[in-house]
Amino acid sequence: MAYSNAAAAAVFDEIADLLEVQGGNAFRVRAYRNAARTLAGLGRSAKEMIAAGEDLDDLPGIGKDLAGKIAEIVATGSCVQLDALRKELPEGITELLRLPGIGPRRVQALRGALGVQCLADLQAAAEQGRIRGVRGFSRDAERRILDAIIALLKTQRRVPLATAAPMAAALLAELQTVAGVQQAAVAGSLRRRRDTVGDIDLLVSAGRGSPVMERFAGGNGVQRVLAKGSTRASIVLQGGVQVDLRVVPQASFGAALLYFTGSKPHNIALRRLAQEAGLKLNEYGLFQGAHRVAGDTEESVYRALGLPWIDPELREDSGELDAARADRLPHLVRLQELRGDLHVHTSDSDGRDSLRVMAEAAAARGLSYIAVTDHSRRLAIAHGLDAGRLARQIDLIDAMNEQLSGITLLKGVEVDILKDGKLDLPGAILQRLDLVVGAVHERFDLPADQQTARLLRAMDHPYFSILAHPAARLLGEREPCAFDLERVLRHARERGCFMELNGQPTRLDLDDHACRMARDIGVLVSIASDAHGLLEFGHLDWGVGQARRGWLEARHVLNTRPLEEVRRLLDATMGRSEAAVTS
């Protein structure tokens, strides 16, 4: 198994889980989790850093010990400490932590008293009425555990951002109509635009006596109320998505929004900053003693800490505080800066709408160009185009460009990258296109070195412009392919081709970390809708969210450029230099 930062991060996360169940020092557990986060968000491969003689213990949260463990993982692919922990603890014990209300202490209690080793053991113990006999567990607790196990087994865990966002918007609109509610906002990972969200976090400010909690917990579509106090409540919606609501006074709204937006590591880092300045930050404000010095808006809190306001997408404690202090925060790309979309399907392959309908829908959204990129012949299930059908589509597009105004259609294809890295259509037809978008649609399971070689070879084809959805992941369905992203990005830069950030809600691929690596290495990213119907140009917005999480500015994005410039850049990938085009 080839080394990846993600694999090393997974090792540290598992060690943290196991130490936690074992009742280990909570700060030691956190140290492993921090290191996992550092690795996952690292712009470069730790393996290459070691090879270059760099000290890993210069990285935040990584000291001598963990640097040594990373070196061990790089060298051997495993970690002695993890192997030892796995031997000491039963496989499956950490899944008990996924049950609400069950933490490390209760897992230990259940294991000690009943010998529970996994979810199935616990379920059996609950069904047999043995849990109520354990100290600290009542008959009610036993029933709750059983309910939680059943709920866990049938609900999906995280939902795509695009699924949660409209649910949150609907709830927010309802809360805004409740008497006494002054301000309401979405917070949490949804506001930070993570690709998936575990629950929906909502915040409102309201005067005393507002019935907002009652309305929230008693609303339509509420399946279960998990908790309900005067300032905080949690419900589960029909369909299994959890929603948390927090109510604060108006004067605390900004501090609460900051706190409730997270991420947790960002909050911890901010609170530490406050501490160092002799202040205390909590969800009610920034305090000097009992005096509130800031808190009505997020800006006021950041400003009082000597910082500019930070975009929510950046709040992951991955360098944004340093950047803010140095006044070097990125000017993140915005949806309205996209001028075109370089991955669009029509009913010629598996799209639902015709060429003309797609063109008009794109124009109506304010785009000035789109690339028509239907599938190639290999993808028979998508009615992929062979050379003959593609040639006819090319002629059709030429003719249609004569008629259209305000939008230009670029001639492209989403060509399959075959197992050996060859492309699924002959060069003679690819040569006639404005751009070639290559994608993997099969054999996702190749070993990392073969998958990497496959992608590199595809990019070396004389006509290759953009690598589409490079990891080929499907959120909740298919893990990303194993390949050496850094090598692929470096090759793309040398070859002069581009990487796609696919905006389909279950793809979002490149992911945020990969975007940041592309930015660092200097490869332009094409944010694409991969629209298969006229309504799907909206997917561009999900792509923009991930791009922003990846610190991308307009200058890092291919399709923020005007048509003439994009043409020049694409021509170069197709072996047509500027001189050749004009001659």
Next chain:
DNA sequence: GCCGTTTTCGGCCCGACTGTTTTCAGTCG
């Protein structure tokens, strides 16, 4: 396990909610 314009030891963010161990520990975000 990490970290350090007080430091190589002794800290490590802070508060709400729940259940139950009737004064607080465990869990969560």
